[in-house]
Amino acid sequence: MTSPHRQRTALVTGASSGIGLATARALAAGGYAVYGTGRNPQNLSDDARVPGVRYLPLDLTDPASIERCAADAGPVDVLVNNAGESQSGPFEEYPAEDLERLFQINVLGAVHLSRLLLPGMRERGYGRVVMIGSMLGSLPLAYRSSYCASKAAIRTFASAARAEFSPYGVWLTTVEPSSINTGISERRTHLVRPGSVFEEQYRRVIARLDAREAAGIPAEEVAGQVMDAIRARRPRPLYAVGGGSRVAFAMKRVLPDSVSERILNRQFGVRFQ
Numbered sequence: 099m100t101s102p103h104r105q106r107t108a109l110v111t112g113a114s115s116g117i118g119l120a121t122a123r124a125l126a127a128g129g130y131a132v133y134g135t136g137r138n139p140q141n142l143s144d145d146a147r148v149p150g151v152r153y154l155p156l157d158l159t160d161p162a163s164i165e166r167c168a169a170d171a172g173p174v175d176v177l178v179n180n181a182g183e184s185q186s187g188p189f190e191e192y193p194a195e196d197l198e199r200l201f202q203i204n205v206l207g208a209v210h211l212s213r214l215l216l217p218g219m220r221e222r223g224y225g226r227v228v229m230i231g232s233m234l235g236s237l238p239l240a241y242r243s244s245y246c247a248s249k250a251a252i253r254t255f256a257s258a259a260r261a262e263f264s265p266y267g268v269w270l271t272t273v274e275p276s277s278i279n280t281g282i283s284e285r286r287t288h289l290v291r292p293g294s295v296f297e298e299q300y301r302r303v304i305a306r307l308d309a310r311e312a313a314g315i316p317a318e319e320v321a322g323q324v325m326d327a328i329r330a331r332r333p334r335p336l337y338a339v340g341g342g343s344r345v346a347f348a349m350k351r352v353l354p355d356s357v358s359e360r361i362l363n364r365q366f367g368v369r370f371q
């Protein structure tokens with residue numbers, strides 16, 4: 099068993115910006131020894147570095163990089179799988195290699211890293227693995243099908259595996275943010291073909307998504323929710339955070355899926371026949 103006085107170690111993927119940066123800062127302020135990752139941490143500006151956080155290179159598209167990162171970090175008590183790609187496009191038009199990259203980053207890479215670190219957590223009798231999902235993993239939206247599916251997949255991996263690890267003091271949980279003002283809109287991958295029959299609706303959805311993100315809550319609020327989940331004695335399967343998420347999840351609970359999908363898509367300007 100771990101001594102209650104030993105400083106716990108946390109690893110946050112994608113700590114170079116946005117939610118990952120805010121979470122690394124919150125963990126460092128909370129007394130954890132923190133590793134943060136980025137694909138090229140040597141190039142991080144001072145603004146993107148948290149004092150005391152040690153940076154490791156990690157590219158989730160590369161299994162060898164994932165294995166090196168886990169080995170370099172050593173024993174980890176808290177893993178926050180935050181790194182992700184925001185992808186959008188009409189279902190018909192996603193190139194296969196883009197779909198594969200998205201699932202490698204958002205799902206399989208995070209699963210790989212978790213599976214390398216979980217045995218140590220289990221043997222030491224304490225661990226937390228937090229998946230940063232998305233509200234769109236629970237409430238799917240047109241023209242985001244690959245992203246929605248990846249976020250539903252990572253949540254489901256965590257939710258299903260919870261009962262395997264909870265007897266060992268190790269808890270998996272998912273935090274699903276709604277719109278968070280991190281600048282992710284600028285880094286979103288757009289996979290719509292020139293002249294696409296879907297282009298007009300696609301542009302409408304993306305404009306509304308970008309506007310919501312720009313008006314979203316700051317990343318620090320998500321980091322606060324992540325900290326609460328980590329500190330909970332029995333973390334819940336799912337935490338929703340961000341403007342509108344309470345109403346959206348309440349709607350999902352009480353309305354039939356066919357009604358809530360219509361409401362959500364209409365909010366983003368998608369006609370639903």
Ligand SMILES: NC(=O)c1ccc[n+]([C@@H]2O[C@H](COP(=O)([O-])OP(=O)(O)OC[C@H]3O[C@@H](n4cnc5c(N)ncnc54)[C@H](OP(=O)(O)O)[C@@H]3O)[C@@H](O)[C@H]2O)c1
Pocket residue numbers: 111112113114115116117118135136137138156157158159180181182183184203230231232233274275276277278279280281282285311314317
């Ligand atoms: N912002 C929102 O509105 C929102 C809403 C719901 C969910 N989320 C989720 O929250 C998480 C963080 O989003 P954010 O808004 O903070 O975005 P962000 O600022 O763009 O951060 C994404 C992070 O992922 C890392 N990353 C990207 N590709 C990677 C790869 N191949 N391998 C390893 N790391 C990679 C980036 O690091 P480098 O570029 O330095 O490698 C960066 O640190 C994501 O999983 C996102 O899907 C965001």
